[in-house]
Amino acid sequence: MKELRSLSALPNWVNGSGIDNDVVISSTVSVSRNLAKYKFPDRCSAGEKREIYTTVSSAISHSDSCDKFTLYNFDKIEKLKQFLLIETRVIDTHMLASVGDRGVVCDKKQSSTVSINGLNHIQIRKSVPGFNPKNSWNWVDKCDNDLGAILDYSFDPKKGFLTSNPKIAGSALQCEFIVYLPALILTGTIDSVLSGASQMGISAQGLFGSLGEVPGSLFQLVSIAHIGSSEVDAISDVSEVIAKIIESERNARQALLSDAKFEISDKISRSYGILKYAKRLTFNELLNLSSALRFASLIDMNITTNPAYYNSLILKNMPARMEVRVGNQLSVQGQEIERAFFAKEWLKEININNIFDWQT
């Protein structure tokens, strides 16, 4: 039970601090590695997976970078704990679906993690709040050096680090950003901005759901480092593109404020009304409605501006976390009712002052 509670605690990257936190919720950098001695995980036997799991987890326990981390073996832990880790994006659904000894080692804040026997033998990852991939990279780099010193990585001087997916071989470095882009969506300019980013090697999809539907105006932007760049250069290049996206979003917010203040205040007021009085809310509804209030906070309406409130609302109302909070598994309808109840209580916390008095 204690472990459930600690696993369902909110990760560090949700806390709304960090640079440019009005647009960028979190930055994540990861590298993937494999042991030279073994085939890639999907081709390994159960015995080989066990050896890899034991070897890597031993190496991690030798590393200062991973001091006081906790190890979770997905072959042994209950499904609820697995889902708690998926909700914070520590691991992806591939880990759920595959078999054999596999898992993840994480710090208390679920921000610095090393996963074992996912798509590759090792993935070292760190997420930080706001726009700060360099901060993530510093820890990832150090941990990679620690592990690489006592393990034997699969490496080719011309091709770099070898991974199961050849498209990420080389630095095997990946940058991910969770970003909030409501103004670009409202002004209809999101497609051209994202298409420009795609030309620069950054792919975008809705954080929840596919590109067609983007509940909560939340996107996940992913960039894969090129073989022809150093890691530091790759992170710099990506950062430039993200900086442009941040600028576009802020310009679009200004434009909306000067041209469409009345429409926005109407939209915000309606969202507030539904949140306050609805008896049931789907997850997507919660995302969209709270996004309206988050937007209000960013354009100086009398409302709490701390992004942590809006981030935590989302995470706390995902299925596994709700189950831990309530104490038992909920049906879909049960989840919707619980969400609506939680939202009502949450509104009291976010200090809305005279939202209806906002002058147009």
Place this chain on the structure above:
Amino acid sequence: MDIDLGICDNCGENPATIQLTQLIGTNERNMCLCEECAAEQGVSISIDGIQLGDQAIHFSEDNFEEEFEALDQELHNTDLPSSKKQIRLPAPKQIEKVCNNCGTTFAEFRNTGILGCAECYGVFEDNLSSILTQTHGTDNYCGKNYRDQAETKEDINFLKKELKVAVKSEEFELAAIIRDKINHQKL
């Protein structure tokens, strides 16, 4: 991989061994024929040569490709009516690449995009080179250097210490890897 042409389009009975492509203007019409029906159309192919209408080309196995090119050239040059007959032979047998270490075939890789082990990179090198260049813009690695063997005295001392700790904690798989790194030292 042999192309399976199925049953003859004309008689519907015999297995087809000849694919006849007719170019009529810009339209292309394919027919798969057995040897008998092809012969009725005036086309026959044997190990010795090709008979096309009243033209006969004989060729030896040695310079098959050159002769075939020459035949193709002749077809283009001859003053044929608007329907031009073109001969296509089944493609030569291709041996599918397989990685001996993990058993991944090229077809599997093409379907999933995932390789099975480090040796696949060597086995499918030609196919990968275009992927790597396409995705990365170049196929020369410029990232951090990795030392997979002990290179300095500090490395050796560090590894020896780690080996002791691993053995003491009964981490035998890790100990084996560390021991190999020490043994393969560059000093």
